Amino acid sequence: MSEAQPVVKCLIWDLDNTLWHGTLVEDGHVEVDDVIRKVIVELDARGVLQAVSSRNDHDEAWVRLEELGLAEYFVLPQINWGPKSESVRRIAERLNFALTTIAFIDDLPTERAEVAYHLPDVRCYPAEQAGALLGLPEFSPPVVTxxxxxxxxxxxxxxxxxxxxxxxxxxxxxxxxxxxxxxxxxxxxxxxxxxxxxxxxxxxxxxxxxxxxxxxxxxxxxxxxxxxxxxxxxxxxxxxxxxxxxxxxxxxxxxxxxxxxxxxxxxxxxxxxxxxxxxxxxxxxxxxxxxxxxxxxxxxxxxxxxxxxxxxxxxxxxxxxxxxxxxxxxxxxxxxxxxxxxxxxxxxxxxxxxxxxxxxxxx
The missing domain is CATH 3.40.630.30 (Gcn5-related N-acetyltransferase (GNAT))
Structure with a gap:
């Protein structure tokens, strides 16, 4: 991995059709498959922090994450109706992380483009790549202490x-x-x-x-x-x-x-x-x-x-x-x-x- 691609210190997840299947506000009941669950648990074990940036009602989405047994894995959730680039920026600033160490994953090209335009140093990934994240060098710290x-x-x-x-x-x-x-x-x-x-x-x-x-x-x-x-x-x-x-x-x-x-x-x-x-x-x-x-x-x-x-x-x-x-x-x-x-x-x-x-x- 080159110096321009430091290890990711925080991965920010979209929820609908990314972390879980379906759209919460429309479907009412959404599920997380075992592959995504494994990615979340393993990234946490590697020391990669994880957060959420999602257009949803905060209370409803957070309750569902708790029901799925995943809420505990996420810090600084940004679940609101504002621009996702602003949510990503707030998370990075609160963590005091350089934007080059932040990654964002979302199923919608428009959302990824909006984040990339305002925060070009943030690495953006399509939802279909979620299952492969564990194999990428930027998500694989050389040591896990x-x-x-x-x-x-x-x-x-x-x-x-x-x-x-x-x-x-x-x-x-x-x-x-x-x-x-x-x-x-x-x-x-x-x-x-x-x-x-x-x-x-x-x-x-x-x-x-x-x-x-x-x-x-x-x-x-x-x-x-x-x-x-x-x-x-x-x-x-x-x-x-x-x-x-x-x-x-x-x-x-x-x-x-x-x-x-x-x-x-x-x-x-x-x-x-x-x-x-x-x-x-x-x-x-x-x-x-x-x-x-x-x-x-x-x-x-x-x-x-x-x-x-x-x-x-x-x-x-x-x-x-x-x-x-x-x-x-x-x-x-x-x-x-x-x-x-x-x-x-x-x-x-x-x-x-x-x-x-x-x-x-x-x-």
């Missing part, structure tokens, strides 16, 4: 979190403290590498270089004393967020080089990227090491550049750091670190700076 299999549940918890946030009367910082957030930064274990690779593939807005590290390349670094492969996970009182970040750091006694920093867009609003950089700055200051970071601009990672700049990183030609010169097309950012205070909005458990195999609370 524990987090992928529970992605729908994690997003649902996220929507509940968002709803409570909207209703919260206090300041944002107070709300974050009310969540009992915990961030864990740990050296990657062998069984976590597939999730780390997935993060480098799926994360675009908060990926400092856009570089994909393969499973084999990451595993080769696990026992390398010069490299730390760190996995970042988060949880709160609503449940686990799962693995939300990855850092690859090359170390010498004098210089730490951040070769990869990527975090999920789902935790941007919690300040996860800033917390990671603050922790790393503090750890480097404790070790007396200079910090340098690889950064390569992509079409979507402006937020990551802002995070680096806000943390105090500036551009350098790395003339005095020849062994850390970044690959062609990549900028070298640097920072002379000073001690940092831990955040007040979350508890951070991270590697002990003195004992490699131990994790301690950042204080």
């Amino acid at each position: 524990v987090d992928a299999r529970r992605r729908r549940q994690m997003y649902r918890a996220g929507f509940e979190r968002d709803q409570e946030r909207e209703q919260y009367q206090g300041a944002d910082e107070e709300f974050l403290r009310s969540l009992d957030l915990e961030m864990r930064i740990g050296r990657a274990r062998d069984e976590e590498i597939t999730r780390v690779e997935e993060l480098t593939l799926r994360t675009s807005q908060m990926n400092a270089t856009g570089v994909h590290y393969s499973d084999a390349a990451l595993r080769a670094l696990l026992d390398d004393e010069r490299h730390d492969v760190l996995v970042v996970s988060m949880s709160d009182r609503f449940g686990p967020h799962g693995a939300v970040g990855v850092m690859l750091i090359e170390k010498t006694p004098q210089v730490w080089r951040i070769k990869l920093l990527a975090t999920s867009c789902r935790v941007v609003s919690f300040g996860a990227g800033a917390v990671l950089l603050r922790w790393l700055t503090d750890a480097a200051a404790r070790a007396g090491a200079h910090l340098v970071a690889d950064f390569r601009r992509t079409e979507r990672n402006r937020m990551m550049e802002v995070a680096y700049r806000f943390a105090g990183f500036t551009t350098t030609d790395c003339a005095c750091l020849a062994s850390f010169a970044p690959p062609e097309g990549t900028e070298c950012l640097h920072l002379e670190p000073v001690r940092q205070d831990p955040p007040t909005t979350m508890r951070v458990i991270a590697p002990d700076p003195h004992v490699r195999a131990r994790e301690v609370e950042w204080r």
